[in-house]
Amino acid sequence: MRAVDAIMECLKAEGVDSVFGIPGGANLPTYDALYDAGIRHVQCRHEQGAGHAAEGYAKASGKVGVALATSGPGATNLVTCIADAVMDSVPTVFLTGQVRTELIGTDGFQEADISGITMPIVKHSILIQDPRDIPKAIHEAFHIARTGRPGPVLVDVPQDLSRADIPYEPVTNVHLPGYQPTTDGNAKQIRLAAKALANSRRPVIYGGGGIINADAAREFREFCDSDAFPVTCTLMGLGAFPADSEQWLGMLGMHGTRTANYAMDEADLIVAIGARFDDRVTGKLSEFAPRAKFIHIDIDPAEISKNVPAHIPIVGDAKNILPKFTAEYRALGTDGARLEGWLTRIRGWQEKHPLGYEDSIDAEIKPQYMVQAMYEATEGQAIVTSDVGQHQMWAAQYYGFTRPRQWINSGGLGTMGFGLPSALGAKVAQPGQDVVCLAGDGSLIMTVQELATCVDENIPVKVFLMNNGYLGMVRQWQELFWDGRYSSVKMGSSPDWVKLAEAFGAKGMQVTEKGELVGAFKEALAEEGPVLVDVRVTPEENCYPMIPAGQAARDMVG
Amino acid sequence: MGEPGTKEILNLEDLEASGGIRTGRKHVLSILVENKPGVLARIAGLFARRGFNIDSLAVGATDDTAISRITLTLDGAAHPIDQVTKQLHKLVNVIKIRDLEPAETVARELALFKVTADGPARGEVMQIVEIFRGKIIDVTRRSVIVEITGTWEKIEAFERMVRPFGLVEMARTGEIAISRGRSET
Numbered sequence: 041m042r043a044v045d046a047i048m049e050c051l052k053a054e055g056v057d058s059v060f061g062i063p064g065g066a067n068l069p070t071y072d073a074l075y076d077a078g079i080r081h082v083q084c085r086h087e088q089g090a091g092h093a094a095e096g097y098a099k100a101s102g103k104v105g106v107a108l109a110t111s112g113p114g115a116t117n118l119v120t121c122i123a124d125a126v127m128d129s130v131p132t133v134f135l136t137g138q139v140r141t142e143l144i145g146t147d148g149f150q151e152a153d154i155s156g157i158t159m160p161i162v163k164h165s166i167l168i169q170d171p172r173d174i175p176k177a178i179h180e181a182f183h184i185a186r187t188g189r190p191g192p193v194l195v196d197v198p199q200d201l202s203r204a205d206i207p208y209e210p211v212t213n214v215h216l217p218g219y220q221p222t223t224d225g226n227a228k229q230i231r232l233a234a235k236a237l238a239n240s241r242r243p244v245i246y247g248g249g250g251i252i253n254a255d256a257a258r259e260f261r262e263f264c265d266s267d268a269f270p271v272t273c274t275l276m277g278l279g280a281f282p283a284d285s286e287q288w289l290g291m292l293g294m295h296g297t298r299t300a301n302y303a304m305d306e307a308d309l310i311v312a313i314g315a316r317f318d319d320r321v322t323g324k325l326s327e328f329a330p331r332a333k334f335i336h337i338d339i340d341p342a343e344i345s346k347n348v349p350a351h352i353p354i355v356g357d358a359k360n361i362l363p364k365f366t367a368e369y370r371a372l373g374t375d376g377a378r379l380e381g382w383l384t385r386i387r388g389w390q391e392k393h394p395l396g397y398e399d400s401i402d403a404e405i406k407p408q409y410m411v412q413a414m415y416e417a418t419e420g421q422a423i424v425t426s427d428v429g430q431h432q433m434w435a436a437q438y439y440g441f442t443r444p445r446q447w448i449n450s451g452g453l454g455t456m457g458f459g460l461p462s463a464l465g466a467k468v469a470q471p472g473q474d475v476v477c478l479a480g481d482g483s484l485i486m487t488v489q490e491l492a493t494c495v496d497e498n499i500p501v502k503v504f505l506m507n508n509g510y511l512g513m514v515r516q517w518q519e520l521f522w523d524g525r526y527s528s529v530k531m532g533s534s535p536d537w538v539k540l541a542e543a544f545g546a547k548g549m550q551v552t553e554k555g556e557l558v559g560a561f562k563e564a565l566a567e568e569g570p571v572l573v574d575v576r577v578t579p580e581e582n583c584y585p586m587i588p589a590g591q592a593a594r595d596m597v598g
Numbered sequence: 599m600g601e602p603g604t605k606e607i608l609n610l611e612d613l614e615a616s617g618g619i620r621t622g623r624k625h626v627l628s629i630l631v632e633n634k635p636g637v638l639a640r641i642a643g644l645f646a647r648r649g650f651n652i653d654s655l656a657v658g659a660t661d662d663t664a665i666s667r668i669t670l671t672l673d674g675a676a677h678p679i680d681q682v683t684k685q686l687h688k689l690v691n692v693i694k695i696r697d698l699e700p701a702e703t704v705a706r707e708l709a710l711f712k713v714t715a716d717g718p719a720r721g722e723v724m725q726i727v728e729i730f731r732g733k734i735i736d737v738t739r740r741s742v743i744v745e746i747t748g749t750w751e752k753i754e755a756f757e758r759m760v761r762p763f764g765l766v767e768m769a770r771t772g773e774i775a776i777s778r779g780r781s782e783t
Binding site: 216 | 639
């Protein structure tokens, strides 16, 4: 069997139904095998689009996303996606073509040392040197990508080796002596954590994207409900806990709610689950949650005590640990009344500092209102992807996510241009659900070519463009911290988004009046094909509340 | 230390001070890895990314042909060294890591010294070599080559002793180490 046909067998054995990519010289054999392999290939227009689409597919489905690219520039175009996937722990496999083995190291045409280039940003990478290793390598790649803390794995296949005739036998077990993630969680530590929680009077549960990766939202909910514990989540964790719950404090961190940040500030015990104390969450580290002890549950031991020392570390899979934690806690039969003073204090903050903005009195569309209109039109049920910037934060604040995998964005790397391609990937994974990309005008232009993919591949995503004519978040920082010297943040009048959408063969719409917005969104959602709605919002609105850079939760402004 | 986005101007001393506190203690890491291409690059890359300067590095076979041992010495900072070993553990090809306790470790290094030794100096050099239990493995009219094994400190001491005679050149392997006692490192 040709090695490339073996690759297809491996992909199918791994349950892959769709892949994203672009062919080129070095992966011609792979594409020949793909031709009638029975796997859907979504032909993207740029490798970065393919990579983010694979991420969107993975985030929406929990399955491993796969992107294909050729050698050299094809592979280097994936670099941003790989870095994005490692930061947000997205299970992905990147299959790149490499020049023929005799050309490796000779600066051959379209040669790039992609495994060298990506070494610091992959979970693992495999450069194939013997074609007989290919099936094993593919299965190892999937195993590593999806288990433990998920992440990107690169498999680089030289063109000549991919054409080799190899004996193929299905690989049934993967054995990696140096890779054995701890999944169970130490029982003694869990008991200790339950006791600490039972003794705490001002606890906060702080959940992250790890809960979603572990498919542990249900277990998380049950844990949080074992008393009326107040719950906050990171940007990546939104959806792990329903935003309509009474226990929900909102997102925490730089643009989180005052309630969530004040609660962290005054907490005596913080239970961090699948979260990594990112600087956008902690603000000034020395003043972060100064009164709290920390229980830190994470599958990656390297995250524990990396930024904030954990008093009770528990390494393992949240899905295994949380039920045990809940059971241990319940067995202690603690009186929930001890929390009453704390919950009253929290309610006080919620009443005094709700999320809010000053709505326009005329037809002007405030960006926050746009998110609310989007919520109304989709009945809060759509899968929402976003780019990076102000609109992303407003989406996190105002679209009350109620289920995991509903919110897809680039948190760690903060990749502008992530929204549209990840939306198309999400739609491929979940064709039965509405997928909306809330885009920024600065971001959308970076990967807008994927509208062509949406049209040609019949992937009806809806792009709701929050168009403020600025690189809005940078403008906000320049206004607040750099004396209003607006340096290269204005986007100007190009492009005409409606015409651009139409040029791609999608439907283009523009909305400038508040009263028409919900109707326009509903119309777009009812359309069969992809739609871009250019929404003109207040150009210089700032995203609040905000912890100014390098300051503490107490110093929130706005 | 200031946030990247703010206007605050950073002075150079503050920047340097924020680079991490050195423990001053030498760490010897013994790392068992799968004998595969690219493994050393991955490990070296991790250290480079954390701004660690590797003092010495020795790679060699173990009793198992599929596994190599990397012995690495560095001057570590207390907290980051823990981070680095955890990060090293995340590399799929890394099987086992030990941060060896100096008191419970036997460490040796091999070094070759080419020392100027003519006239009356030759006798003195030979005497020092004897004290350090070294071996002279090559002699010319003006110089000798000395082979010496020992701990890192012993080799440093030898170097200090012979340098005044005229040290032409020196080559060192870097320390290798295993733990004392019956159990495996």
